[in-house]
Structure formats: C-alpha cells, structure tokens
Amino acid sequence: MGIVRRQEGETVTKPRKTIDVDHTGMGGIVRVPINESGREIDGLPVDYVRYAAHVLAQREYGRGGECRSIRLDSRTNHCFIHQAFIGRRLPDGCTSGRNVYIYT
Numbered sequence: 001m002g003i004v005r006r007q008e009g010e011t012v013t014k015p016r017k018t019i020d021v022d023h024t025g026m027g028g029i030v031r032v033p034i035n036e037s038g039r040e041i042d043g044l045p046v047d048y049v050r051y052a053a054h055v056l057a058q059r060e061y062g063r064g065g066e067c068r069s070i071r072l073d074s075r076t077n078h079c080f081i082h083q084a085f086i087g088r089r090l091p092d093g094c095t096s097g098r099n100v101y102i103y104t
Helices: 048-064
Strands: 002-005 011-014 018-023 030-033 065-075 080-089 095-103
Touching: 018 048, 030 048, 048 065, 048 080, 048 095, 065 095
Parallel strands: none
Antiparallel strands: 002 011, 018 030, 018 095, 065 080, 080 095
C-alpha cells in the first residue's frame, strides 16, 4: 500500500494495483506493482518480469543479487513463461547463479 500525505500529519493509505507472479525461485508469489502511467503490453507494464526477477535475486542472493538476462521461454493463450538467470557477481566479473522460471 502506498501512503498519501494529507495536511498536518494525517496519513491515508491508498491501495496500489498489483499482479501476482508465480515462479520456481525461493519464497512465495511476488507482487509486482503496476505503473499506471508507464507503457503497457496486454494490460501489464513492460518491465514487470524484470522487477519480479530482481526481487527473486534479492531473496535468494541477498543485497548483491541481480538478474543477468531474461527471455520469453513460451507463450500459451493464458500464460507467459519467462526464463531469468539470477545470481551474484563474482570478483572476476562472472556471475554465479541459476535459472528460474517466471509465470505470468
């Protein structure tokens, strides 16, 4: 929930639109906020998969977790399956990690 400031310290919570993204990574679903002013494809923000992959990388690898690449693996009438490589960058510049599937 976003917080909207009102006059003289009064605060009111304003619900944000989100979508639930399922995945093969650690933890439960990832709730991705929908940017109403941004570009959208099929009603979803363009970067929602990158956001979900970033959240998964941070869950699994901590603060240094990052998403290195994303590709659309397959598409059906009701579901998109993306494959993302998440991991942690090593001192030699390589990334150690694994692939996760993100279902939307």
